[in-house]
Amino acid sequence: MAVQMVFPNHAVADVARSTAFYEALGFERNPMFSDETTSCMVLTEQVAIMLLEHAKFDEFLVGEQRRAPEGTLENLLALLLGSREEVDAFAAAGASAGGRLSKPVEDSEWGMYGGQLTDPDGHIIDFFFMEAPQA
Template sequence: MPVQMVFPNYAVAEIARSTAFYEALGFTRNPDFSDETTSCMVVNEQVAVMLLEHAKFDEFLTAGQQRAPRDTLENLLAMLLGSRDEVDAFASAGAGAGGTLSKPVEANEWGMYGGQLTDPDGHIIDFFFMEAPQG
């Protein structure tokens, strides 16, 4: 059965701050699925990141589950971008909006050019561009 969309869910401390951060990265807030505690941040037609304030996020947990502490890595989102210029712009936008460049933007031995950004709530985004294989 094919997946229609993907919705990573992130627990955030302050919805306004987190929404502004992801808007600076070029994501668009979908007001139909957003409110004062939740922002649906559209990446493209198949992916939207759900930002949920802690109490709202906790409503999705079942008995005995708890949100990971801030210093614990819960996931890592990897994003393929369209060019080196987009990688540089993504890094600049994220750092300018309160994120931290947790790995510098650089080329690696696998033909990728990218870096790693940590958002204000500690969620990690790997972002990169990869040249098409020559052959």
């Protein structure tokens, strides 16, 4: 099996607000897979987050499946960034675009430098930089 792309799907209250937030983080909206209830936010050629307003998100659920209640953790997206400076810039962009630093940017015992950002809908983004191991 060869996975070609990954599309995490996030239920959001306001697709325009969420789109603006992810654009501030450097994601690009793909208009081909976006409309008034959905934004396809491209991070790389292999990763794009689908922002789906609640009713649209619910259309993908079957049977007894339900969207997690507000305040319940649905998932945690982790992003490896290219430098400490990119970590700092990501934190600043997220905070100024309506996100909340849920964990401050700092060095960890695992040799990583990063923090955690909560988007306006409560989705968590763990972002960090890690030096390549020395041989």
